[in-house]
Amino acid sequence: MEKEFVFGHQNPDTDAIGTAIAYSYLQNKLGFNTEAVALGEPNDETQYALDKLGFKAPRVIEKAAPEVKAVMLVDHNEPQQSVSDIADVKVTHVVDHHRIMNFNTSDPLFYRAEAVGCTSTVVWKLFNEQGVEIPENIAGIMASAIISDTLLLKSPTTTDDDKKALEALAKIAGIDVQSYGLAMLKAGTNIAAKSEDELIDLDAKSFDLNGKTARIAQVNVVDLEEAVVRKEAFIKAMQDSSAKNGYDMFMLLITNILDSDSVAFIIGDEDAQSKFEKAFGEKLQDNEMKLSGVVSRKKQVVPPLTEAFN
Ligand code: MN
Ligand code: MN
Numbered sequence: 001m002e003k004e005f006v007f008g009h010q011n012p013d014t015d016a017i018g019t020a021i022a023y024s025y026l027q028n029k030l031g032f033n034t035e036a037v038a039l040g041e042p043n044d045e046t047q048y049a050l051d052k053l054g055f056k057a058p059r060v061i062e063k064a065a066p067e068v069k070a071v072m073l074v075d076h077n078e079p080q081q082s083v084s085d086i087a088d089v090k091v092t093h094v095v096d097h098h099r100i101m102n103f104n105t106s107d108p109l110f111y112r113a114e115a116v117g118c119t120s121t122v123v124w125k126l127f128n129e130q131g132v133e134i135p136e137n138i139a140g141i142m143a144s145a146i147i148s149d150t151l152l153l154k155s156p157t158t159t160d161d162d163k164k165a166l167e168a169l170a171k172i173a174g175i176d177v178q179s180y181g182l183a184m185l186k187a188g189t190n191i192a193a194k195s196e197d198e199l200i201d202l203d204a205k206s207f208d209l210n211g212k213t214a215r216i217a218q219v220n221v222v223d224l225e226e227a228v229v230r231k232e233a234f235i236k237a238m239q240d241s242s243a244k245n246g247y248d249m250f251m252l253l254i255t256n257i258l259d260s261d262s263v264a265f266i267i268g269d270e271d272a273q274s275k276f277e278k279a280f281g282e283k284l285q286d287n288e289m290k291l292s293g294v295v296s297r298k299k300q301v302v303p304p305l306t307e308a309f310n
Helices: 014-029 044-053 119-130 136-149 160-173 177-187 196-202 224-228 231-245 270-280 297-309
Strands: 004-007 034-036 070-074 090-096 110-113 204-209 212-221 249-256 261-268 288-291
Touching: 004 014, 014 034, 014 044, 014 070, 014 090, 014 119, 014 136, 044 136, 044 177, 090 119, 110 119, 119 136, 119 160, 136 160, 136 177, 160 177, 196 204, 196 212, 196 231, 204 297, 212 224, 212 231, 212 297, 224 231, 224 249, 224 261, 231 249, 231 261, 249 270, 249 297, 261 270, 270 288, 270 297
Parallel strands: 004 034, 004 070, 070 090, 090 110, 212 249
Antiparallel strands: 204 212, 249 261, 261 288
């Protein structure tokens, strides 16, 4: 059987990389010939999980079409978050937990999307439905993905299915969810070692807001102040990146993973700024907005922004 790639979105997080590894394993057990690859290097949090579980990082691809004719997507569907030549390959499978936007295929496909906290929760169900046993390290990387996406089950995106999946997977993997999870999340919060340019690109996604391109990045910390003192340099990096890449607006969400609170830096024209204020019901002061209790870009940031711009 001809090989297919399995991958998550650009600027991959632990779900994008971990679930690609798990879904590739499952598909190979079901008779497909797949390779888990990635659209970027793992971040510090993901690297921590890969190291702990004995995985090598999936190799990074720039394009898919030179190597394969068909691909399977996990943790995304929007073309601008996918491989650059996604239009040149056939998408045969999608497993996701995001909104569906601008996604089209010319052929029928397997598409499974659920409004749960993590793609690995959906893949855990697929393993069970197919009666495929989950090896210890695969269970560990799936548990890591769920811990990452749900911030240890504290994000408002968390569902009962995520809780069940994490409990079952942690048991197979033999990990203590609280101690392993906190250590893994903390491994991703070392912002002191990184430049503002790097930090605004680590976990960043582009969204179409009624014809305008919004770049929304998120950085996890254990102390908001550590990021706020670097505000001027962050704003400069966001302006440079917007000019270079043609973003109409840029939002950097800085999230304290310990107390589930965020502060945002936002740049854009006057109209964009007033729409951000409308979306969150908060005033922008000097490009800064406090967003109490906001931790999820997918559930608490993108939907109100989409509504404000439409
Ligand atoms: Mn993701
Ligand atoms: Mn995800």
